[in-house]
Amino acid sequence: LITVAVDCMGGDHGPHVTVPAALEFLARTGDVDVVLVGRREAIESELAARGKAAGKRLRVHHAAELVAMDEPPAQALRYKKDSSMRVAVNLVKSGEAHACVSAGNTGALMAISRFVLKTLDGIDRPAIATVLPNMKRTNTYVLDLGANVDCTAEHLLQFGIMGAMLVAAVEHKERPTVGLLNIGTEDIKGNEAVKQAAGLLRGSGLNFIGNVEGNDIYKGTVDVVVCDGFVGNVALKASEGVAAMLTTTMREEFSRNPLTKMAALIAMPVLRAFRDRLDHRRYNGASLLGLRGIVIKSHGSADAFAFSQALARAVDEVRNSVPQRIAERMALLQPQAALPPQPQSQVQ
Amino acid sequence: LITVAVDCMGGDHGPHVTVPAALEFLARTGDVDVVLVGRREAIESELAARGKAAGKRLRVHHAAELVAMDEPPAQALRYKKDSSMRVAVNLVKSGEAHACVSAGNTGALMAISRFVLKTLDGIDRPAIATVLPNMKRTNTYVLDLGANVDCTAEHLLQFGIMGAMLVAAVEHKERPTVGLLNIGTEDIKGNEAVKQAAGLLRGSGLNFIGNVEGNDIYKGTVDVVVCDGFVGNVALKASEGVAAMLTTTMREEFSRNPLTKMAALIAMPVLRAFRDRLDHRRYNGASLLGLRGIVIKSHGSADAFAFSQALARAVDEVRNSVPQRIAERMALLQPQAALPPQPQSQVQ
Numbered sequence: 001l002i003t004v005a006v007d008c009m010g011g012d013h014g015p016h017v018t019v020p021a022a023l024e025f026l027a028r029t030g031d032v033d034v035v036l037v038g039r040r041e042a043i044e045s046e047l048a049a050r051g052k053a054a055g056k057r058l059r060v061h062h063a064a065e066l067v068a069m070d071e072p073p074a075q076a077l078r079y080k081k082d083s084s085m086r087v088a089v090n091l092v093k094s095g096e097a098h099a100c101v102s103a104g105n106t107g108a109l110m111a112i113s114r115f116v117l118k119t120l121d122g123i124d125r126p127a128i129a130t131v132l133p134n135m136k137r138t139n140t141y142v143l144d145l146g147a148n149v150d151c152t153a154e155h156l157l158q159f160g161i162m163g164a165m166l167v168a169a170v171e172h173k174e175r176p177t178v179g180l181l182n183i184g185t186e187d188i189k190g191n192e193a194v195k196q197a198a199g200l201l202r203g204s205g206l207n208f209i210g211n212v213e214g215n216d217i218y219k220g221t222v223d224v225v226v227c228d229g230f231v232g233n234v235a236l237k238a239s240e241g242v243a244a245m246l247t248t249t250m251r252e253e254f255s256r257n258p259l260t261k262m263a264a265l266i267a268m269p270v271l272r273a274f275r276d277r278l279d280h281r282r283y284n285g286a287s288l289l290g291l292r293g294i295v296i297k298s299h300g301s302a303d304a305f306a307f308s309q310a311l312a313r314a315v316d317e318v319r320n321s322v323p324q325r326i327a328e329r330m331a332l333l334q335p336q337a338a339l340p341p342q343p344q345s346q347v348q
Numbered sequence: 349l350i351t352v353a354v355d356c357m358g359g360d361h362g363p364h365v366t367v368p369a370a371l372e373f374l375a376r377t378g379d380v381d382v383v384l385v386g387r388r389e390a391i392e393s394e395l396a397a398r399g400k401a402a403g404k405r406l407r408v409h410h411a412a413e414l415v416a417m418d419e420p421p422a423q424a425l426r427y428k429k430d431s432s433m434r435v436a437v438n439l440v441k442s443g444e445a446h447a448c449v450s451a452g453n454t455g456a457l458m459a460i461s462r463f464v465l466k467t468l469d470g471i472d473r474p475a476i477a478t479v480l481p482n483m484k485r486t487n488t489y490v491l492d493l494g495a496n497v498d499c500t501a502e503h504l505l506q507f508g509i510m511g512a513m514l515v516a517a518v519e520h521k522e523r524p525t526v527g528l529l530n531i532g533t534e535d536i537k538g539n540e541a542v543k544q545a546a547g548l549l550r551g552s553g554l555n556f557i558g559n560v561e562g563n564d565i566y567k568g569t570v571d572v573v574v575c576d577g578f579v580g581n582v583a584l585k586a587s588e589g590v591a592a593m594l595t596t597t598m599r600e601e602f603s604r605n606p607l608t609k610m611a612a613l614i615a616m617p618v619l620r621a622f623r624d625r626l627d628h629r630r631y632n633g634a635s636l637l638g639l640r641g642i643v644i645k646s647h648g649s650a651d652a653f654a655f656s657q658a659l660a661r662a663v664d665e666v667r668n669s670v671p672q673r674i675a676e677r678m679a680l681l682q683p684q685a686a687l688p689p690q691p692q693s694q695v696q
Contacts, residue, residue, distance in 0.1 A: 072536075135593050146531050149539040183494050183581040188420075191497040191578055214585025218593040227582070230539055233531040234579050235586040237562025242587045245483050245566040246594050246626065253622045260618045267615040270608045274601045278594065 001031055002318050004311055005097035008038035009066040009084040010104025011300045011307070015039075018103065019046035021307035026057060032315055035097055037061045038084035063087040066104075069300060073107035077115055085109060089116045092293040099294035099314035101285070103302050109295065110147050110288060117293040120323065122330040125151075126290035127159045128229070128297065129166055130236070131283050134220030141167055142217060142225045145286065146233035153196035156180065156226055158330075160201050160208065162289040163224035165329050169320035176223035179212030181231060186211070193228070201226070204333065243280075285310030287317065290326065294318055349379055350666050352659055353445035356386035357414040357432040358452025359648045359655070363387075366451065367394035369655035374405060380663055383445055385409045386432035411435040415456045417648060424456035425463055433457060437464045440641040447642035447662040449633070451650050458495050461636055461643045468671065470678040471638035473499075475507045475577070476645065477514055478584070478634040481626055482568030489515055490565060490573045493634060494581035501544035504528065504574055506678075508549050508556065510637040511572035513677050517668035519571070527560030527570035529579060534559070541576070549574070552681065591628075633658030635665065638674065642666055 008018040015038060022034045036043045036054075040062040047053055054060045065083040067076040080086055085104050091097040093116050102109050106128070114126055129143035143163050148155060160178050167176035180198055182190040187198065189211060201208040212221050214235055227235070250271075254264035264271070284306035288295040294317045298310035356366040363386060370382045384391045384402075388410040395401055402408045413431040415424040428434055433452050439445040441464050450457050454476070462474055477491035491511050496503060508526050515524035528546055530538040535546065537559060549556040560569050562583055575583070602612035612619070632654035636643040642665045646658035 133593070135596055149531065181582060183497065183578055194578075214582040214587070215589030215592065217586055218589035230531055230542075231579055231582050234529060234562040234575070234583050238565055238583040238587050239562070239590045241563030241566035242590045243594065244563065245481070246591065248483055249625055250622050253618045253625070254615075256618075256621075263615045263618050267602075267611045267618075270601045270604075270611050270615075273604075274598050277597055277601070 001033060002099075002315055003033040003035060003097045004314050004318075005035045005037055005061070005088040005091040005100040006311070007084045007088040007100065007102035007104055008036045008043050009063075010102040011298065011302060012069070012103075013303075015042050015046045017302060017304050017307055019043060020050065021304040021311065022058065023047075023050060023052060024304060025308040025311045029312070029315065033057045033059070034311075035059045035061050035088075035091060037063050037088040037091070038066070039064065061087060061091065067108045069105050071105055071108060073105070073111040076105065076108035077111045086112050086116070089113050089293075089295065092295065093117055098318040099296065101296045101298060101307075101310050101314050103298035103300050103307060103310075106146070106297055109297055113288055113291055113293070113295045117291045117295070119290050120292055120327045120330060122333065123158055123162070123290035123326070125155060125158075126288050127162055128286050129163055129289050130286040132217055132236075132239075133278055133283065134218050136220035138220050139171065139223075140217050140220055140225060141223060142227065142232055142236070143289065144227065144229035144232050145236055146229045147288075148229040150230075151193060151228040153193050153200050156193065156197035156228070157200040157204060158290065160204065160206055160224065160226045161329050161333060162326050163226060164206050165325040166287060166289060166317075166322055167223045169322045169325045170316050171223070173223060175207040178206050178208045178224045178226060179210065179216060179222035180208075181225050181227035181235070182211035182213065184211065185213065197226070240280075243278075281306035282309060285313035287313070287322070289322070292323060294322060349381060350447075350663055351381040351383060351445045352662050352666075353383045353385055353409070353436040353439040353448040354659070355432045355436040355448065355450035355452055356384050356391050357411075358450040358457075359646065359650060360417070360451075361651075363390045363394045365650060365652050365655055367391060368398060369652040369659065370406065371395075371398060371400060372652060373656040373659045377660070377663065381405045381407070382659075383407045383409050383436075383439060385411050385436040385439070386414070387412065409435060409439065415453050417453050419453055419456060421453070421455035421459040424453065425459045434460050434464070437461050437641075437643065440643065441465055446666040447644065449644045449646060449655075449658050449662050451646035451648050451655060451658075454494070454645055457643065457645055458636060461639055461641070465639045465641040465643070467638050468640055468675045468678060470681065471506055471510070471674070473503060473506075474636050474638035475510055476634050477511055477637050479631050480565055480584075480587075481631065482566050484568035486568050487519065487571075488565050488568055488573060489571060490575065490580055490584070491637065492575065492577035492580050493584055494577045495636075496577040498578075499541060499576040501541050501548050504541065504545035504576070505548040505552060506638065508552065508554055508572065508574045509677050509681060510674050511574060512554050513673040514635060514637060514665075514670055515571045517670045517673045518664050521571060523555040524571035526554050526556045526572045526574060527558065527564060528556075529573050529575035529583070530559035530561065532559065533561065545574070588628075591626075629654035630657060633661035635661070635670070637670070640671060642670060
């Protein structure tokens with residue numbers, strides 16, 4: 001039986017979205033319990049509004065404070081010890097929950113998770129990984145997406161290992177392919193960190209296929225795309241921007257006049273199939289990897305369907321022991337890596 | 349009268365595209381001459397195939413060699429002294445042409461242009477700038493797009509100045525808005541170079557509005573988006589990847605069965621209007637900025653329409669004296685910037 005802690009107060013909509021998402025998720029998932037963390041009266045009134053109440057599979061854990069979406073992470077970490085976010089992460093630390101999900105402030109969630117749960121051996125910095133659709137109709141996993149800027153080659157190597165283990169675990173692929181995001185496929189391209197990282201990845205034992213470019217994310221060239229958090233964040237947001245521009249333009253053209261509106265009606269089933277295939281809500285739920293525990297970040301603007309996808313992702317990572325997979329792979333790496341020699345006892 | 353030199357041998361299609369593009373461009377543009385640079389027989393046979401011949405407004409300048417698309421830039425610079433690319437740039441240097449356009453190897457074009465034309469005073473590195481569409485139906489100029497990786501804050505400042513002067517010149521905007529591409533709008537975000545660059549841009553006298561994010565490129569938040577070449581290149585290619593995935597998926601859905609195919613027929617005028625509004629060929633032609641001369645890079649896969657857009661961009665930059673605008677603005681900057689003190693004579 002798996003227990004997931006939900007930060008009910010996070011995100012743009014708080015309990016209005018997180019509570020119905022949890023109810024919907026419980027209705028379709030058998031062996032999972034949910035702990036709703038946040039202001040008891042807010043959560044209970046959301047439950048009551050839907051004719052539901054807390055019970056054995058759906059518990060409420062009161063937390064008096066909340067982390068604001070624009071609150072500086074350091075402040076949230078230091079002063080919001082009874083925030084719904086902090087308490088949800090604490091439940092993972094204490095073992096009362098196997099994973100937690102939050103749609104709150106990303107920086108605060110990362111800072112709190114790192115402080116409370118700590119990183120796995122050999123991991124300098126946790127990374128944020130997300131799934132994106134591609135033309136092959138498979139999944140492309142990209143990391144880091146903004147937790148880390150100014151990454152060294154060693155950080156990029158660690159991201160590669162974390163991403164490969166995530167895919168190995170949840171996609172059941174034994175040797176996922178890994179690519180390094182660069183501005184050309186030739187070895188001489190890129191900045192210093194990326195050039196060195198290519199060498200480290202090549203010697204890592206991962207299924208590293210070399211450099212990939214921005215469009216390879218959506219071509220589905222590799223399972224895992226590794227990049228600095230600055231680059232990954234910009235690439236992701238630029239992608240969202242293009243998609244928004246294309247759909248807005250399409251909507252404008254279809255609503256231009258009565259004739260185009262009729263065309264829209266006739267094309268509606270096709271447009272709907274198109275939208276559903278690329279529905280970004282299906283991809284909601286980014287993984288904070290490299291921690292001693294499972295933490296999933298939902299998009300702040302997620303609706304109940306999108307948030308329930310993030311809950312499903314959390315359960316998937318619990319079932320497939322993602323942190324354990326990463327820890328095992330890191331243990332293999334240590335003797336080879338460019339680190340100071342380890343005492344024999346640690347290299348088992 | 350403006351003269352544009354065309355590297356006829358560059359790009360994926362060489363003279364099959366560059367020659368008809370030049371003919372089309374001449375037919376619709378009155379006061380421009382074109383010099384076709386490359387293998388005389390290849391160019392003349394393309395002209396003959398279209399019932400045309402060289403003349404007063406359309407001259408052929410023989411160049412025996414060509415730079416391959418995958419040739420290392422240093423090799424092209426060193427050994428291909430009679431390549432169509434090198435000769436086209438030489439014509440700008442000698443004053444025989446006011447600008448040159450090439451669809452060839454980007455790295456080689458940058459290396460040759462920099463070597464032959466030199467950079468303007470105060471510009472450490474030329475940058476590649478391109479125009480992208482946005483939701484406001486205006487133009488967003490983005491630089492750098494891959495000429496420079498590992499940029500310092502001073503480089504980013506120079507990109508800001510070059511971009512702003514380009515927009516001031518060709519869009520006739522007196523004070524174009526400038527944004528710095530970052531992973532959040534708060535001042536504390538980003539890597540060290542970006543944080544320092546924000547300070548330099550704020551003190552530059554440009555209309556700097558602060559940090560922008562990847563999606564702001566397509567929202568049209570600012571006229572000029574400044575970024576490191578690594579980040580800009582990845583963002584641009586990721587954008588192209590998403591757009592390709594969306595259009596491919598749309599095509600697949602519309603061709604799924606006889607009913608969806610009928611819907612496609614009815615929706616065709618709308619889909620065409622949509623395609624035309626965002627047609628990337630209209631935006632073809634990236635500017636190599638910061639040089640003592642005008643060099644335009646066309647996409648390697650450009651067709652004749654797209655390549656003629658790059659020719660139009662070259663003429664636009666000549667008419668609006670882009671390099672002079674940048675030089676004048678750089679001269680204003682020098683006393684304020686964090687540079688060693690300049691002798692009085694240079695600060696006029």
